Amino acid sequence: MPTILAVDDSASMRQMVSFTLKGAGYSVVEAVDGQDALSKAKTAKIDLVLTDVNMPKMDGIALIKALRVLPTFKFTPILMLTTESGAEKKVEGKAAGATGWIVKPFNPDQLLATIKKVIR
Amino acid sequence: MSIDISQFLATFYEESFEGLDIMESELLNLDSSSVDDETINNIFRAAHSIKGGSGTFGLKEVSNFTHVLETLLDEMRSGKRKISQPAVELMLTSVDVIREMMKSLQSKLPLDQARINMVHAKLEEMLSGEEPKKSPEQQSATSEAIAPIIKTSNIGTSYKIKFTPKSHLFRTGNDPLRILAELSELGDMEVIANLDKLPHLEKLNPENSYLAWEIMLHGVVEESAIKDVFSWVEDDADITIETVSTSSSNAQDNASALTVDVISESVTQPEVKAASGERDNVNRSSVGQENAVSKTDQSAVRRAAPSDSGSIRVGIDKVDALIDMVGELVITQSMLNQIGEKFTLDKLQKLQDGLVELERHTRELQENVMRIRMLPISFAFNRFPRLVHDIGNQLGKKVELKLSGESTELDKTVMERIGDPLVHLVRNSLDHGIELPEKRRKIGKPETGHVHLNAFHQGGNIIIEITDDGAGIDTDKIRCKAIERGIIGENDNLSKEKTLELIFAPGLSTAEQVSDISGRGVGMDVVRRNINELGGTIEIISEIDVGTTFRVRLPLTLAILDGQLVRVGSETFIVPLVSIIESLQVKAEHVKSIAGDAELYRLRNEYIPVIRLHKTFNIESDSTKLVGGLLVVVEGEGRYGGIFVDELLGQQQVVIKSLESNFKKVEGISGATILGDGTVALIVDTPGLIKLSKLNQHSYSELSELSSALA
Numbered sequence: 001m002p003t004i005l006a007v008d009d010s011a012s013m014r015q016m017v018s019f020t021l022k023g024a025g026y027s028v029v030e031a032v033d034g035q036d037a038l039s040k041a042k043t044a045k046i047d048l049v050l051t052d053v054n055m056p057k058m059d060g061i062a063l064i065k066a067l068r069v070l071p072t073f074k075f076t077p078i079l080m081l082t083t084e085s086g087a088e089k090k091v092e093g094k095a096a097g098a099t100g101w102i103v104k105p106f107n108p109d110q111l112l113a114t115i116k117k118v119i120r
Numbered sequence: 121m122s123i124d125i126s127q128f129l130a131t132f133y134e135e136s137f138e139g140l141d142i143m144e145s146e147l148l149n150l151d152s153s154s155v156d157d158e159t160i161n162n163i164f165r166a167a168h169s170i171k172g173g174s175g176t177f178g179l180k181e182v183s184n185f186t187h188v189l190e191t192l193l194d195e196m197r198s199g200k201r202k203i204s205q206p207a208v209e210l211m212l213t214s215v216d217v218i219r220e221m222m223k224s225l226q227s228k229l230p231l232d233q234a235r236i237n238m239v240h241a242k243l244e245e246m247l248s249g250e251e252p253k254k255s256p257e258q259q260s261a262t263s264e265a266i267a268p269i270i271k272t273s274n275i276g277t278s279y280k281i282k283f284t285p286k287s288h289l290f291r292t293g294n295d296p297l298r299i300l301a302e303l304s305e306l307g308d309m310e311v312i313a314n315l316d317k318l319p320h321l322e323k324l325n326p327e328n329s330y331l332a333w334e335i336m337l338h339g340v341v342e343e344s345a346i347k348d349v350f351s352w353v354e355d356d357a358d359i360t361i362e363t364v365s366t367s368s369s370n371a372q373d374n375a376s377a378l379t380v381d382v383i384s385e386s387v388t389q390p391e392v393k394a395a396s397g398e399r400d401n402v403n404r405s406s407v408g409q410e411n412a413v414s415k416t417d418q419s420a421v422r423r424a425a426p427s428d429s430g431s432i433r434v435g436i437d438k439v440d441a442l443i444d445m446v447g448e449l450v451i452t453q454s455m456l457n458q459i460g461e462k463f464t465l466d467k468l469q470k471l472q473d474g475l476v477e478l479e480r481h482t483r484e485l486q487e488n489v490m491r492i493r494m495l496p497i498s499f500a501f502n503r504f505p506r507l508v509h510d511i512g513n514q515l516g517k518k519v520e521l522k523l524s525g526e527s528t529e530l531d532k533t534v535m536e537r538i539g540d541p542l543v544h545l546v547r548n549s550l551d552h553g554i555e556l557p558e559k560r561r562k563i564g565k566p567e568t569g570h571v572h573l574n575a576f577h578q579g580g581n582i583i584i585e586i587t588d589d590g591a592g593i594d595t596d597k598i599r600c601k602a603i604e605r606g607i608i609g610e611n612d613n614l615s616k617e618k619t620l621e622l623i624f625a626p627g628l629s630t631a632e633q634v635s636d637i638s639g640r641g642v643g644m645d646v647v648r649r650n651i652n653e654l655g656g657t658i659e660i661i662s663e664i665d666v667g668t669t670f671r672v673r674l675p676l677t678l679a680i681l682d683g684q685l686v687r688v689g690s691e692t693f694i695v696p697l698v699s700i701i702e703s704l705q706v707k708a709e710h711v712k713s714i715a716g717d718a719e720l721y722r723l724r725n726e727y728i729p730v731i732r733l734h735k736t737f738n739i740e741s742d743s744t745k746l747v748g749g750l751l752v753v754v755e756g757e758g759r760y761g762g763i764f765v766d767e768l769l770g771q772q773q774v775v776i777k778s779l780e781s782n783f784k785k786v787e788g789i790s791g792a793t794i795l796g797d798g799t800v801a802l803i804v805d806t807p808g809l810i811k812l813s814k815l816n817q818h819s820y821s822e823l824s825e826l827s828s829a830l831a
Binding site for chain 2: 009010011012013015016019054055056068074075076077078081083091094097098099100101104105106107108117118
């Protein structure tokens with residue numbers, strides 16, 4: 001089953017995302033911020049990255065940029081978790097190399113449906 | 121269907137309260153004259169998380185309220201709005217409101233809608249009142265960008281879609297096949313691949329996208345739905361969508377053949393390979409989804425409902441260390457087992473080694489289990505910035521709070537119970553310690569007063585110091601008041617330390633007038649009692665016009681105590697090590713008897729009461745003769761006493777068992793423990809014991825008379 005790297009500084013969000021994904025049979029690697037994600041991305045085989053945008057230390061945009069320069073992440077789908085109010089973040093994220101986005105608040109079904117679009 | 125989101129609520133509440141604390145402390149840090157980007161970012165991030173989470177977890181009220189706050193903060197963050205002091209105050213109030221909302225929701229209590237509405241309205245007012253530069257155009261522009269919807273409600277329309285990805289498309293992680301598959305869910309589709317741009321194999325860069333597609337889509341579809349499919353690649357491809365009156369059938373024949381072409385071509389492309397099964401997947405995808413959904417449903421049911429009982433967050437390192445130790449313990453245990461199975465005397469050394477090992481592991485395990493309950497004292501310190509800010513404002517005093525040693529760890533229960541005494545001490549420093557700005561200026565001090573909260577470990581204790589650079593405590597005033605209240609006699613000649621300690625005496629309040637801040641019922645005597653109940657002590661160091669320091673000394677945990685074992689007859693007692701000053705052999709010339717049968721012992725320049733445990737608890741002792749016997753000098757609540765014992769045994773850590781809950785409260789005894797040999801030993805309550813001593817009835821005065829006669 002594909003492995004998803006779920007990045008969010010909010011523990012409850014991580015729990016929810018992780019629980020939902022694991023329930024659907026995916027493996028999940030959790031990270032608490034961009035830095036953490038980047039170091040985990042280098043050690044595990046990741047099929048999809050799901051990242052929050054607003055995070056301490058290294059935010060989602062910086063993470064996407066950093067991932068895209070890694071040879072193993074050149075084509076990996078990277079989805080951002082954004083909010084309606086953060087429209088400009090989508091543009092920034094896209095420019096950084098994001099595949100797409102999921103708008104918060106979302107429910108588990110929406111999350112799974114979106115992920116199914118990107119990975120098999 | 122759906123996963124029960126409420127199971128994540130407990131975590132969400134917990135992290136939201138943390139977020140609110142961060143917001144509060146950062147808001148207090150915020151200097152409206154020079155704004156630090158990082159500070160405002162931290163505040164924004166916390167608000168943003170709370171808003172996002174509350175939306176996701178179905179707390180609409182919170183998300184609505186926080187939305188306004190977030191918008192305000194966003195404008196401040198991007199520099200569109202200036203940060204004014206009233207704005208900071210309003211945001212602090214908003215933090216309170218959100219915290220109250222969360223608490224109400226958590227305990228399923230009704231919300232204080234009136235207050236919420238009021239603050240909400242104020243936020244809205246601020247948001248619209250000081251209109252930031254050119255926001256309306258921007259807002260409408262962005263909302264258009266998010267939802268570029270042209271309503272063309274067609275029924276059974278055909279669309280002609282041209283999809284020409286730019287060469288970098290793969291590097292965004294997007295896959296044209298994914299998009300085509302998603303599109304195919306909307307209706308019947310004919311796809312023509314355009315291979316014009318495809319270079320010769322030798323020149324082909326597998327990382328680039330060369331293909332384009334022309335798609336005919338028939339179905340009951342709104343154009344917006346099609347745009348949604350392409351929303352992620354809007355900027356990474358040229359996309360045109362046209363409505364067509366009827367299907368143009370001559371393209372249809374070519375379509376299927378060419379699609380196959382595309383797939384075989386795309387094998388050379390890295391991301392598109394493995395895609396040959398894609399089209400089947402599309403058809404199956406809805407079924408697959410249902411399967412997955414029912415699976416998650418089951419696991420949601422299996423998971424037990426979260427309980428609301430108090431929880432602590434424990435660092436993984438602590439848990440790992442425990443698991444490690446339990447592992448070693450198990451090994452030692454099995455080793456001992458093996459030795460025990462066929463024991464012969466030549467294995468004695470091995471047995472002893474094993475027992476030593478067992479002891480070490482047990483001790484380590486105990487220490488580490490205790491560490492689980494340890495939390496950094498920042499949990500108790502965190503409320504002070506706000507408190508100092510509010511009280512300072514209330515009193516018209518300028519105060520700067522400094523916190524240090526926040527990471528010092530302390531038992532959770534001790535932490536919970538030290539909170540209120542600390543608040544009282546800090547209030548006290550603000551109220552009575554720090555002077556008004558003009559007064560400070562007059563005596564040549566900086567206008568802003570300083571309060572410093574410091575925590576650190578010392579031996580087996582944690583020390584918390586509350587230091588202010590205020591007026592200091594006027595010992596003459598205390599003395600007068602103490603005499604007035606009959607706490608000391610007029611002729612009592614007390615040392616400075618002893619006089620300062622009088623502020624802990626019941627019924628003595630140094631406040632000239634009882635203010636709203638301190639002196640509201642709870643006095644310093646209660647503070648000291650609370651600290652003593654935790655097995656701690658408090659002392660004061662004060663200098664007029666320089667400042668005052670309260671030093672609180674607390675045991676790291678309540679469950680374990682470092683004790684000195686002493687023997688009286690056949691009984692073993694435990695004297696808490698913290699309360700022991702020294703142990704000495706009684707010399708005849710230092711013993712003095714006073715009225716009744718009270719005995720005093722001269723310790724340097726002071727007389728201390730002698731406590732005969734055998735008399736207090738009515739037990740047989742080896743000897744009743746004081747001279748030549750052993751006296752353990754102890755201190756409790758600022759008073760000294762000498763406990764007369766037969767023998768000093770070892771020192772050891774003991775696990776405290778409550779006597780009150782297992783038997784009944786016994787005066788002079790704070791608890792019991794079980795010793796290695798299985799016997800029960802009582803732990804003496806030093807302050808209680810000193811109070812019990814006969815001398816107490818003679819009050820301080822006689823003691824101090826004697827002491828001053830010595831001096």
